[in-house]
Amino acid sequence: MIEVGLFGAGRIGRIHAATLARQSGVKLKFVVDVNAAAASEVATAHGGEVVTEARVFADRAVQAVVIATSTDTHADLILRAAGAGKAIFCEKPVDLSIERARACAQAVAQADVTCMIGFQRRFDSTFAALKARLTAGEIGDPEMLVVTSRDPGPPPSEYIARSGGIFKDMLIHDFDIFRWILDDEAASLYATGSCLVDPAIAHAGDVDSAAVTIRTRRGLLAQINTSRRAAYGYDQRFEVLGSRGMLQAGNHRPTEVRASTSAYVTCDKPEHFFLERYRAAYANELVHFFDALVTGSPVRTTIDDGVAALELAEAATKSWREQRVVNF
Numbered sequence: 001m002i003e004v005g006l007f008g009a010g011r012i013g014r015i016h017a018a019t020l021a022r023q024s025g026v027k028l029k030f031v032v033d034v035n036a037a038a039a040s041e042v043a044t045a046h047g048g049e050v051v052t053e054a055r056v057f058a059d060r061a062v063q064a065v066v067i068a069t070s071t072d073t074h075a076d077l078i079l080r081a082a083g084a085g086k087a088i089f090c091e092k093p094v095d096l097s098i099e100r101a102r103a104c105a106q107a108v109a110q111a112d113v114t115c116m117i118g119f120q121r122r123f124d125s126t127f128a129a130l131k132a133r134l135t136a137g138e139i140g141d142p143e144m145l146v147v148t149s150r151d152p153g154p155p156p157s158e159y160i161a162r163s164g165g166i167f168k169d170m171l172i173h174d175f176d177i178f179r180w181i182l183d184d185e186a187a188s189l190y191a192t193g194s195c196l197v198d199p200a201i202a203h204a205g206d207v208d209s210a211a212v213t214i215r216t217r218r219g220l221l222a223q224i225n226t227s228r229r230a231a232y233g234y235d236q237r238f239e240v241l242g243s244r245g246m247l248q249a250g251n252h253r254p255t256e257v258r259a260s261t262s263a264y265v266t267c268d269k270p271e272h273f274f275l276e277r278y279r280a281a282y283a284n285e286l287v288h289f290f291d292a293l294v295t296g297s298p299v300r301t302t303i304d305d306g307v308a309a310l311e312l313a314e315a316a317t318k319s320w321r322e323q324r325v326v327n328f
Contacts, residue, residue: 002026002290005056005086007077008068009033009042011275012091012118012282016066019286021046026290030056033069053077057084064293066286067091071164075100078303082111089289091118093172093313094306096164101310105303116289116299117306119176121236123284124277130240130249131181139242145182145222147238149174150230152273154208157200165206166226167191167316174212174224175312176305181240184216185308190325191316197229212316233270234277252277 002025006017009031020028028048033039039050056062057080064087067077075095081088088108094101094117108115121127134142149171154160163169179185193207201208208228215221239248251270258267271277285301292299315326 002063002293003029003059003061005030005032005051005059005062005065006042006048006068007032007053007056007065007073008070008091009035009038010068013038013066013068014042015275015279015282016068016089016286017042017046017048019283020066022283023287023290025294029062030059032056053080057081057086063087064089064290071096072162075104078104078115079107082107082113082115085111085113087113087289087293088115088303089118089286090115090303090306092176092306093117093164093168093310094303095310096168098307098310098314101307105307108303114289114293114299115303116285116292117301117303118285119173119180119301119305119309120278120281120285121173121177122180122301123288124281125284126249126252127177127238130238130247134181134240134242134247138245139240139247140244142182142240142242143220144241145178145220145238146241147174147177147222147224148226148235149224150227150235152230152232152234154198154201154228157198157204160201160206161204163206164313165317166193166208166210166228167212167320168310168313170228171210171212171224171226171316172309172313174226175309175316176301177238178214178222178224178312179305179308181238182216182220182222184218184220186214186312186315186328187217188215188325188327189213189312189315189319191319192323193320197227201228207320210316210320212319214312234273235270236277 031043067090193210195202197208253268
């Protein structure tokens with residue numbers, strides 16, 4: 001039985017707690033959150049105990065931690081968990097600072113512990129199926145990737161101010177998709193952005209609409225377009241153009257019912273937000289993490305992947321601010 005300490009009892013923490021409770025061979029032992037009421041609610045629902053951070057790290061029976069707290073706490077918790085010899089699952093990003101993220105990767109390597117970063121899109125059934133068919137050579141050699149990533153609406157401006165900006169907060173997932181799908185690294189990157197949704201976001205020093213163009217070391221091309229507002233729902237899709245064809249991964253809908261009459265043809269809008277769109281992916285990634293711990297196999301999204309995505313986000317932020325191409 002793998003005993004687990006959960007840090008964070010917010011939206012993502014609750015999702016992970018429910019997955020832990022369902023998973024065979026795993027026990028949610030401890031819950032930690034600055035919000036005592038939220039921690040108590042999660043612990044009561046899933047049979048855990050509310051404790052302090054120090055209690056989790058001191059308990060040798062706790063073999064793994066799941067970190068679902070705010071971004072500014074991730075690096076410290078990773079460092080402490082690595083020092084305590086515990087396996088780590090941490091939500092993205094590792095940190096907003098490249099230096100801190102690299103220090104975490106070094107600490108994980110030195111401690112020789114498993115550390116997985118929560119890039120749940122790799123565990124989405126549609127995206128994973130496209131990747132498998134691409135790897136099998138169905139469309140020949142990949143040449144171009146086009147990613148569309150749009151939220152249904154922006155978060156509060158107070159959140160924007162401490163989020164690290166759209167490239168680190170939102171597009172970091174798309175940078176991971178880029179590396180995963182094309183199995184290549186960036187040689188150059190250009191990013192541009194505008195504030196088209198909410199003027200308060202500009203006042204917070206950020207943009208809400210962005211476009212990024214990447215050229216890889218092998219000369220492949222990738223384009224990422226994103227917006228904080230899509231009136232029709234959560235828009236998550238991408239396509240890969242290859243030498244012998246194209247593969248497309250589309251949105252998920254609540255149902256696949258289509259209505260056709262003399263006046264219209266309709267279908268459901270996409271799932272409303274990431275909690276609905278990736279509900280299965282969140283479960284799949286934790287199952288994979290604990291399976292890896294049991295079998296001793298490597299995890300699919302490592303802390304090095306987290307650092308690499310953050311480096312791209314940092315470069316995109318620099319490109320946007322300085323209005324120039326960034327070369328790697």
